[in-house]
Amino acid sequence: MKVTDLYIPTLREVPADARLVSHRLLLRGGFIRMVCAGVFSYLPLGLRVLRKIENIVREEMNRAGAIEVLLPALSPGDLWKQTGRWWSFQPPPLKLKDGAGRDFLLGPTHEEIMTDLAAQDLRSYRQLPFTLYQIQAKFRDELRPRGGLIRAREFIMKDAYSFDADRASLDRSYQAMYDGYVRIFERLSLPTVICEASAGSMGGHDTKEFMLVCDEGEDTLFLCDKCDYTANAECAQSHRPEPTHVKDQLGERDLVETPNARTVEEVCELLGATPDQLVKTLLFVADGKYVAALIRGDRELNETKLAGHLAATELRMANESEIEEVTGAPLGFTGPVGLPTHVRIVADHDIAAMHDFVVGANQADAHFVAVDVGQDFEVAEYADIRIAMEGDPCPRCEDGLLMTKRGIELAHVFKLGQKYAEDLGCVFADEEGKEVVTTMGCYGVGVSRIMSALVEQYADENGIRWPLAAAPYEATILLLDNEPDLAAIADRLCADLVAAGFEAVIDDRDERPGVKFKDADLVGYPLRLVIGKRTKGEGTVEVRRRKDQEERVVPVAEVVAAARELAAGA
RNA sequence: CGGGGCGUGGCGCAGUUUGGUUAGCGCGUUAGACUGGGGGUCUAAAGGCCGCCGGUUCGAGUCCGGCCGCCCCGACCA
Numbered sequence: 001m002k003v004t005d006l007y008i009p010t011l012r013e014v015p016a017d018a019r020l021v022s023h024r025l026l027l028r029g030g031f032i033r034m035v036c037a038g039v040f041s042y043l044p045l046g047l048r049v050l051r052k053i054e055n056i057v058r059e060e061m062n063r064a065g066a067i068e069v070l071l072p073a074l075s076p077g078d079l080w081k082q083t084g085r086w087w088s089f090q091p092p093p094l095k096l097k098d099g100a101g102r103d104f105l106l107g108p109t110h111e112e113i114m115t116d117l118a119a120q121d122l123r124s125y126r127q128l129p130f131t132l133y134q135i136q137a138k139f140r141d142e143l144r145p146r147g148g149l150i151r152a153r154e155f156i157m158k159d160a161y162s163f164d165a166d167r168a169s170l171d172r173s174y175q176a177m178y179d180g181y182v183r184i185f186e187r188l189s190l191p192t193v194i195c196e197a198s199a200g201s202m203g204g205h206d207t208k209e210f211m212l213v214c215d216e217g218e219d220t221l222f223l224c225d226k227c228d229y230t231a232n233a234e235c236a237q238s239h240r241p242e243p244t245h246v247k248d249q250l251g252e253r254d255l256v257e258t259p260n261a262r263t264v265e266e267v268c269e270l271l272g273a274t275p276d277q278l279v280k281t282l283l284f285v286a287d288g289k290y291v292a293a294l295i296r297g298d299r300e301l302n303e304t305k306l307a308g309h310l311a312a313t314e315l316r317m318a319n320e321s322e323i324e325e326v327t328g329a330p331l332g333f334t335g336p337v338g339l340p341t342h343v344r345i346v347a348d349h350d351i352a353a354m355h356d357f358v359v360g361a362n363q364a365d366a367h368f369v370a371v372d373v374g375q376d377f378e379v380a381e382y383a384d385i386r387i388a389m390e391g392d393p394c395p396r397c398e399d400g401l402l403m404t405k406r407g408i409e410l411a412h413v414f415k416l417g418q419k420y421a422e423d424l425g426c427v428f429a430d431e432e433g434k435e436v437v438t439t440m441g442c443y444g445v446g447v448s449r450i451m452s453a454l455v456e457q458y459a460d461e462n463g464i465r466w467p468l469a470a471a472p473y474e475a476t477i478l479l480l481d482n483e484p485d486l487a488a489i490a491d492r493l494c495a496d497l498v499a500a501g502f503e504a505v506i507d508d509r510d511e512r513p514g515v516k517f518k519d520a521d522l523v524g525y526p527l528r529l530v531i532g533k534r535t536k537g538e539g540t541v542e543v544r545r546r547k548d549q550e551e552r553v554v555p556v557a558e559v560v561a562a563a564r565e566l567a568a569g570a
Numbered sequence: 571c572g573g574g575g576c577g578u579g580g581c582g583c584a585g586u587u588u589g590g591u592u593a594g595c596g597c598g599u600u601a602g603a604c605u606g607g608g609g610g611u612c613u614a615a616a617g618g619c620c621g622c623c624g625g626u627u628c629g630a631g632u633c634c635g636g637c638c639g640c641c642c643c644g645a646c647c648a
Contacts, residue, residue: 012597012609013582017641037640091647108648143571143646151648197648209648218647234647409648444648480607514608521608532607542607 001473001494003507007044010519020216022455023148025464029523031451031472038145038153045523046451048472050156053450054135056187056469057158064180066131066160071113073137077103079112083423088314094141094153106139111420111442114161119426122438125165128428129173133160135447149452150408151218156448162441163421165430170415170439174206177413177443181210185410188450189467190457192410195221195230198304207414211407212453221407222388226400232409234304236388236402237395238349251356251370253337259365262332264297267367271358274298278358279351279371281334283323283343286312290326294336294347294379295386296354302387309346309383327362335360336377337368347379348386408453409446416440458547464524465547468570475504475563476525480513480532490531493541493559500560502527502567521546526570527563545570 011028018024026032031046042050058068077095080086086103093105107113114132122128138157145153162173185192190212197209209232211221222236223229231237261267264275278297283290284306291310295301307315320331326343327334336345336359351373361368373379394400421427421438430436451470458465468474475497479490490506497504505525507516513532520528530542534553543562544551547570552562 011581016576016582019641034640140648144644146641412648446648478607512606512608512610514606514610517608519609530607534607 001505003476003505003509006505008519008523009043010522018148020148020150020452020456021459022150022216022452025455025459025522025524026148026452029464032149034148038142038151040149040152040154040448045472049451049454049466049470050448052470052472053188053447054156054158057184057445057447058135060180060184060187061133061158061160063183064131064176066133066162066177066180068134069117069132070134070136071107071110071117073107073139075105075107075110075113077105079116079424080105083112083420085112091143092141094139108138108140109442109444110134110159111161111416111440112424115420115424115426115438115440118161118163118438119421119424122163122426122428125428125430125436128438129162129164129169131160131162131173131177131441133158133443149448150216150456152448155446158445158447160443161416162443163426164439164441165428165436166439170441174413174415174441174443177441178208181411181413181443181445184445185210187469188454189469190410190450190453193221193223193230193407195223195232195407196235197232197412197414198235198308205415205417207412209409210411211409212457213405213407214453214456215406216456217406217408219407219409221405222390222392222402223405224394224397224400225403227394227397229394229396229400229402231388232407233387233404234302236392238384238386238388238392251372253371253376254369255361255366256369257365258333258367261365261367262330267358268297271367271369273358277354277356279336279354281336281360283318283326283334284315285318285322286310286315288314290318290322290340290343292334292336292339292343292345293385294345294351296348296350297358299348299350299386299389301348302385305383306346306385309381309385310344327360329360329362329364333360333362333364333366335362335368335371336379337371338362338377344381345377345379346381346383346385347373349382349384350386351379352382408449408456410450410453411443411445413443414441416442458524462518463522466524466526468526468567471503471524471526473503473505473525474567475502475527475529476520476523477504477506477529477531478513478516478520479506479508480516480530481536482508482510486531486535489535489541489556493529493531493556496560497563500564502563527566529559529563 008030010030014024015027018027030043032040034040093108095105135158137154139154142153164170164173192210192212195209195211197207220233222231258270261270264278275298280295280297282293293306323331355372356370358367358369359371390404392402418437418439421440426438427435454470455464477490494504494506526546528544534540539555540553541559542553545566554562
């Protein structure tokens with residue numbers, strides 16, 4: 001293949017709007033173009049990379065026993081209304097109406113359609129288990145698309161769904177996918193960490209995310225510095241603090257005036273206290289009931305954890321009028337002392353270790369000081385409801401501390417259970433002829449996101465350094481002088497390489513050598529062969545590995561062997 | 571959705587504060603010449619509803635209003 005027959009529009013200058021390395025290099029290297037914010041076209045090289053990634057994913061899915069299908073991106077609103085996610089999915093999907101006013105959405109995920117599909121044909125336990133997958137465009141109505149391919153509104157994803165008769169069978173299906181994912185990332189040379197996660201809008205459990213640790217990542221990971229505990233920010237556990245001894249002499253609770261001091265900072269400044277001496281009381285509405293969440297003043301509440309603890313399907317912060325109604329005080333002065341008894345109090349573990357603290361007084365412009373649990377109010381429930389912080393003790397091992405890193409989520413696996421199957425009537429007859437609801441799992445891989453993750457992981461100052469498995473072409477032959485003898489050598493070499501199983505191109509453009517070298521580095525071919533004056537003079541060809549500049553200068557006849565040797569380490 | 575920035579040939583930018591001939595520069599493109607191992611040089615040329623709509627004015631890229639788009643920070647989140 002000749003570069004002059006391809007479409008590789010490289011850019012010398014960096015488009016001003018691209019900030020991330022991956023976005024810039026994919027643009028400059030002629031892999032992608034932006035259509036509008038978060039929507040991209042794939043050019044020939046980008047498409048080739050995408051196909052490489054897809055095929056690795058496909059091969060590993062097939063190896064794991066999954067079966068490929070293709071579902072529509074356009075999804076009828078009715079199915080989503082049956083599961084309730086028409087209203088509850090966060091962020092809201094891209095919804096649209098057809099000419100007759102019927103509701104549709106562009107699928108951000110396919111539990112509904114896939115479950116409905118299975119429900120139509122599933123009759124007997126004998127048909128189970130099976131796992132279906134597809135590789136297809138997904139849509140998200142991102143509030144703010146950014147970072148090129150990393151957070152797009154339209155993106156390519158592989159999603160698989162397993163259907164099993166029971167939990168034990170689901171566990172096996174899940175494990176097969178999990179193992180497949182480990183293989184996928186090994187083949188792609190992406191060193192992922194597998195972290196505990198929460199299922200968010202999907203619902204489910206045993207959620208794991210495969211993350212690439214990367215400073216440009218949008219997710220925060222918590223990793224233990226001693227053991228292998230890894231979790232995302234939403235579900236990293238906060239270790240229970242050592243309870244401090246109860247003081248012999250408890251101070252008397254005292255009401256102090258705190259005019260206009262609504263925030264922790266304002267109260268601290270006024271009272272000369274530090275945030276860790278305050279208890280914040282946050283009022284929530286969980287499935288229609290009031291809940292007061294107590295958090296140490298210098299900590300932040302984790303709504304996911306709170307919702308999990310309450311087993312609430314809908315959780316939101318109370319608004320100002322609800323706060324006034326329940327506490328009798330405006331926003332900013334809520335406290336646990338004297339709350340109506342119907343308000344359920346949930347305190348973070350930190351609270352158990354606190355004494356002599358400050359709380360809102362449930363009256364305007366006032367706080368209580370010298371407050372203690374047991375003395376001034378009761379806490380029936382302690383739970384881990386705060387966001388983990390760097391330096392927290394590891395919840396898993398004895399003396400580890402949690403540290404944070406940034407990461408890009410590349411894949412996730414989780415067990416859905418029976419929710420979707422139940423809502424959509426995906427049932428089968430068991431051995432005794434009884435109707436049983438199918439047990440499901442869901443497994444996603446961000447195919448297009450992997451493309452940019454690879455660039456983030458492997459770029460250097462000159463361009464991309466694709467791993468062999470994902471490179472658009474494995475080798476480029478730079479024909480520095482287009483005279484017939486050398487061109488003939490290039491043609492033959494290219495044919496030899498192809499015969500040896502390499503995907504190779506010849507850069508036969510009428511460009512100066514410098515341009516070809518720069519472009520070769522930018523596009524990131526793992527192997528670069530140079531045919532130029534040395535070939536003419538000494539009959540040798542330079543074969544160089546992009547990754548580490550390792551180079552062999554060999555006679556034409558030995559080029560394929562040298563390429564093989566260098567490719568082995570690419 | 572809040573805060574900030576930007577929108578001028580394909581790309582990167584200047585010009586806008588202080589309205590006034592023909593809107594510049596670099597890169598790229600086209601033609602030619604020289605050149606030929608890390609984005610070379612010279613000559614000539616093409617290419618612009620200055621994001622859109624409206625307003626002020628004798629006159630608007632420049633001032634005013636509205637809208638649209640893009641980027642960054644935040645909020646939200648797989």
